[in-house]
Amino acid sequence: MKDKVKGLVAGLLIGTVVTGATAYAAGGKMIEVFYNVKDIKINKVSKTPTEQPFVLNGTTFVPLRFVAESLGEEVKWDSKTATVWIGEQPEATAKYFGDNLQHMNWQENGKDFTYEYSYNEGDIVKDTVGNSYNNYITIGTNYIFSDAKEALLEFPLNGQYKKFVSKLGFTDDSKATKETVTFTVMLDDVSVATRSVKAGEFPADLNIDVSGAQKIGFKVSNESHATQFTVGLFDAHLLK
Template sequence: MKGKMKRKLMLLIVAILVVGSSTVFAADSVQNIKGFFSSTIKIFRNGQEVDLGIDEVTKQPYKPFVTNGRTYIPVRAIADVLGKDVNWDGPNSTVYISDKPDENYNYVLVQLLQEQEKNSKLEAKVKELEAELAKVKEDKVSSLTDMENYLNKQYDKYKDVRFEIKLSGDSKDIKVKIYVNRNDNSYWNSLTTSQIEKFVDDIVYDIDRDFKNANISGYIENNYTGKEELSFKINSKGKLEISNYKGSNGRVYDLDDMERELDYSYGRYDSIDFDFSLSGSESSIRVNVKVNSNDWYRYSYKEEFLEKVYDEINYYFPSAEIYGYIDDYYFDFDSRGYVNLR
């Protein structure tokens, strides 16, 4: 009886070794073998111990089988350790081992899909911008009359002030006349310098958009007083210059106004280009003047030029200390207005 039980146990062991939980017998390979299941043998993968897992049929842990000096491990257990898929084809007595899907491949695929989504959004935005550009082209005016009608539609009222805009000249030299409604004089006087500058700048920008490279200049006239409130032009550098704006109290309002006045009066002087920027306060004014170094070096009337600038500033800010730099040279003025250049 004991001999029969031992033989059945050995046959069961052979069956387990072949494909884990499947039983396979080849007609010409049945034989008795002696061996044992070891619970002390450890399996390491890349230096890290691994668990062989559980047999899905017997619900028992997989264990290495040792016989004749060799160690056997179920195919399904070792495939799991190596990250492979294993399938058993019973009718054909075949074991299939294959690679599992590559996680890196899946990651790259997700990234690709996200990039495709971004591209789709960008393409939609491009189409939207193209449609807007087409609309702008449709709205583009082709004559000064068209532009005048457009400006009066867009800028007939600003901050409770009503305006009338008239254009004259031609497409290369455009004169802009802006009239303040006589009944809105009080509203006009309440506008700040920056608000007026923005209003004029917007009008000039719209003209320049449709008439590239045109010389644009003009003025604002107050129909209540009949006087010119300010004048403006685009200088050789494409910058808007507003000048002669004295406001309702007969003087330049602030340093921004003073800066524009200097650019207008001395931005091109004795065939030399000067660019002014003012900072500080009304009691201490720093004047920075940009000029070509070679032009300034050869200029014979440096002191006279700076003293004219001083007189201009001192007229509006008589109590201010005035100093600054021109082409990296420091200058200031004494109590009589004479320049010290060093």
């Protein structure tokens, strides 16, 4: 059966899928859809969503919440960032680097400025197993045969946080590096955790108690200079 529906093709469709509410807007254009989906089976069990699925230009549209919750995953709509979260949710007290949490210090010990850093700059960063992140901190060398051996990036904490949580490893574009890099977490200029980062390793979990600390620092050290590399702190955030 063929039917015509008024609505926005982009933007409002996400709102409809997540909330299950019908959305219309002035200036929206007419689209033609087909209500010819007779059944949906999830793990061999027939399930019917409240909002009727439809086909548009050969693609079947089914409410996102219905599919995710039928597979046992929680769904959350973040209106501030216009983001749909499925499954694992961000902690309610999570604070990400960037915006109102800028670095307070950047140091490197080479004669030339051969290290570089970035954090939450709007790009997507991948780890060596293909996972993508838009919350991250990266520190690495920007060309081969540099004379720098160490770099330090520091952020203020002002005693406001309890935990630093992240995954540590090389970024995807560094998985062929021959470097073994030493990564150190510093709290108030004292080393509290040291890890070696090598090619071929899975990203490792970091969970650091930062209670009462005034600042946190991330130090990267390397001995040889044969290849470029970038170390990533993936999904790096602080918890209160």
